[in-house]
Amino acid sequence: MLTRTAFGALLTASFLGGAALARCDGGAEPASATDIVQPPATPKAAAPTTGRPSPAPRRPSASASAEPTKPPEVPASGSGTFATARASGDAVGSGPLRRYRVQVEDSIGMSAEEAAAEIQAILAHKRSWAAHGRGSFQLVSTDADFVIKIATPATADRLCGAQGLDTGGELNCETLEGVVVNLRRWMLGSPKFDGTPAEYRHLIINHEIGHEIGIRTHLGCSGPGRLAPVMMQQIKGLNGCLSNAWPYDKDGTYVTGPAVG
Secondary structure, three states: OEEEOOOOOOEEEEOOOOOOOOOOOOOOOOOOHHHOOOOOOOOOOOOOOOOOOOOOOOOOOOOHHHOOOOOOOOOOOOOOOEEEOOOOOOOEEEOOEEEEEEEEEOOOOOOHHHHHHHHHHHHOOOOOOHHHOOEEEEEOOOOOOEEEEEEOHHHHHHHHHOOOOOOOOOOEEEOOOEEEEEHHHHHHOOOOOOOOHHHHHHHHHHHHHHHHOOOOOEEOOOOOOOEOOOOOOHHHOOOOOEOOOOOEOOOOOEOOOOEEO
16 A cells, blocks of 8 residues: 555555255155056167167357456546446444545446445445444435545546555555545456455455545454455455455454554
């Protein structure tokens, strides 16, 4: 995460979410009609042959679905203008209310409303900040406290660069206005993250919202085989930890680690 304090706030850049058991009792049961051995059926007469061999059975062939899915193409640059999601919702969580607006760069083929709905679901998740008293969040289309922008790499570099941050076409960043999410990370995820791009989007939002609620220190891995903290810059390496996109584990325990610079 890149840091700058000239504006009175730390600005950061980072890469950024039962089997049912069948039981059977072994008590003996009376035989049913299906248990009785039936005499073999009278074999049918073989059909006369024509002298021509029967066609060989068709073998299954590899289909296109068996091939690896090709990653989506991410435009390197865009219009530089943004569409605001015309959507709003109820506040989720407890604690100080923060209203957020979602914007998506024009002409990149992404619906601002769909992106807003996905972000809203992430923030309402039972393992999120909101579910554990770290703040409440409400999607709005106007009068927001901060903005989450999804931008092409070139536009993200420009917006972050205006704050003195070098994102190199790859990074997300936090600005005075809110959060800038690099479209490449949103669509492709990270090669260091053991999960789908959709799961990596959980990490993006939870990491950046962590900064929004005042967590300025990044964390490191607490030990091999343990969950990586959401405030760890996981794209730089896991150091033995397991990929994790949520602030809290399944038992509701905050996933922490040693503070790093």
